[in-house]
Amino acid sequence: MSVTTERVAVIGSGPAGLMAAEVISGAGIGVDIYEAMPSAGRKFLMAGKSGLNISHIGSERDFGARYRDPDARLCDPIARFGPDQVIAWMAGLGMPAHVGPTGRIFPRSMKASPLLRAWLARLGSRGVHLHLKHRWTGWDEVGRLLFSTPDGSKSVEAPASVFALGGASWRRLGSDGTWAEPFAEAGIGLAPFRASNCGFRVDWSDRIRQEFAGAPVKPVRLSAGGQSTREEFVVTAAGVESGGVYTLSAALRDELEAKGAATLWLDLLPDLSEAEIARRLAAASPKQSRTNRLRKALKLTGVKVALLYECAPEAALDTPEGMAGAIKALPVRLTGTAPMDQAISTDGGVRWEALDAHLMLKKRPGCFCAGEMIDWDARTGGYLITGCLATGKAAGEGVLAWLGADRERKSGADESSAKS
Ligand SMILES: Cc1cc2nc3c(=O)[nH]c(=O)nc-3n(C[C@H](O)[C@H](O)[C@H](O)COP(=O)(O)OP(=O)(O)OC[C@H]3O[C@@H](n4cnc5c(N)ncnc54)[C@H](O)[C@@H]3O)c2cc1C
Known part of the structure; x- marks a missing residue:
């Protein structure tokens, strides 16, 4: 089936695609959204499963600094659609914001589903059509969009x-990165996908695997590659994940790529100085077992003690000073990243050089890109979804500018042919 339409095609129904559809339909232009999966926004819904952290309070400069190697084509959209605008936009959907103690912004309902429902309803009321089970497979020789659908293949002009x-993680939710193949065939510059905000592998002993998989470690300070964060993380059977591990994931991943291994440094007692820890341990009765001294003198128990015994050099545990040093700087050796499909996000994708200032593909005039498929990256904390919303808005505005310019080009051509 072949369709020629005046309606703009938005492909992908995550936050970036829906925001682009909102901007374009808001200008009175028809929009068709094409989505490969049987329902919309599955990854967005998963992001909201334990609280949709949609943005983060912070000054414009602080906020922008959370993006890794940001490009103006990311910073400018975020400066125009940052935390304040996200809050106002949610309120417009009847979803007031809740700001957590560390500045994280959530919808008050916490989940993504009421927000997504309200958003889709508003788009529907503007005449936006959602075509589910429509997988985009590439362009044909004249630039029409090709889809595989339950009713066979379809081309759309x-x-x-x-x-x-x-991006290319959580493929069961639709974000499988297979679009990279037709993009590469069209000569569009792509950076390879890499896991970001991801867990890491550690060769744990059976004891850690069997007794402590799933245990949260807190309070704790984590350091790697000159960066440091005080956030909890979780020990898994295969390694470490969540919170502070995601925050340091880019530094850890870079170290792994450069050296084949990386070290995550833990401060297991971030509220006590090394000298104080040594003093308390030295004052404890030498008749007590090591584990009892740690418990009584420092209230150090459970997974923290297990990590200390697992990762500290054996000789360090013989003296109060050695033990204090290990508690304040415990090296956890990482052997690799967890599988990319389990990562919260991926970097890589469409290179900035392939896009113009309006996020239009230089090689494909009239085709714009938005969201995680572009090669930018951020830590978790709401920065990812805000980046997707902001670039979705910028791409939508790019479409409006392009259609306006196109109309002017055509009316100019009509005028000159009428004159001749
Ligand atoms: C467990 C988890 C928790 C997260 N928590 C947070 C959080 O709290 N805060 C935060 O900021 N971010 C979070 N994220 C990340 C966030 O969900 C993503 O960065 C965001 O959804 C990306 O938005 P997007 O619109 O660019 O792409 P996506 O949301 O991935 O949407 C892309 C859409 O395109 C569709 N698609 C793909 N290929 C095709 C094709 N060929 N044809 C048609 N359709 C196609 C997909 O099915 C999908 O629906 C989390 C992610 C996960 C997995």
Whole structure:
């Protein structure tokens, strides 16, 4: 089936695609959203499963600094659609914001599903059509969009299109990165996908694997590659994940890529100085077992003690000073990243050089990109979704500018042919 339409095609129904659809339909232009999965926004819904952290309070400068190697084409959209605008936009959908103690912004309902429902309803009321089970497979020789659908293949000729196809993790939710193949075939510059905000592998002993998999470690300070964060993390059977591990994941991943191994440094008692820890241990009765001294003198128990015994050099545990040093700087050797499909996000994707200032593909005039499929990266904490919303808005605005310019080009051509 072949369709020629005046409606703009948005491909992908995550936050980036829906925001692009909102901007374009808000200008009175028809929009068709094409989505490979049987329902919309599955990864967005998963992000909201234990609280949708959609943005983060902070000055514009602090906020922008949370993006790794940011490009102006990311910073400018975020400066125009940052935390304040996210809060106002949610309120417009009847979803007031809740700001957590560390500045994280959530919808008050915490979940993503009421927000997504309200958003889809508003888009529907503007005449936006959602075509589910429509997988984009590439362009044909004249630039039409090709889809595989339950009714067979379909080609669509649209005046403009926005690609918002996501990264390459959690493929069961639709973000499988297979779009990279037709993009590469079209000669569009792509950076390889890499796991980001991901867990890491550790060769734990059976004791840690069997007794402490799933245990949260807190309070704790984590350091790697000159960066440091005070956030909890979780020990898994295969390694470490969550919280502070995600925050330091880019530094750890870079160290792994450079050296084949990386070290995550833990401060197991971030509220006590090394000298104080040594003093308390030295004052404890030598008749007590090591484990009892740690418990009584320092209230150090459970997973923290297990990590200390697992990762400290054996000789360090013989003296109060050695033990204090190990508690304040405990090296956890990482052997690799957890599988990319389990990562919260991926970096890589469409290179900035492939896009113009309006996020339009230089090699494909009229085709715009938004969201995680572009090669930018951020830590968790709401920065990812805000980046997706902001670039979705910028791509939508790019489409409007492109269609306006296109109309002017055509009316100019009509005028000159009428004159001749
Ligand atoms: C467990 C988890 C928790 C997270 N928590 C947070 C959080 O708290 N805060 C935060 O900021 N971020 C969080 N994220 C990350 C966030 O969900 C993503 O960064 C965001 O959803 C990316 O938005 P997007 O619109 O670019 O792409 P996606 O949301 O991935 O959407 C892309 C859409 O495109 C569709 N698609 C892909 N290929 C095709 C094709 N060929 N044809 C048609 N459709 C296609 C997909 O099915 C998908 O629906 C979390 C992620 C996970 C997995």
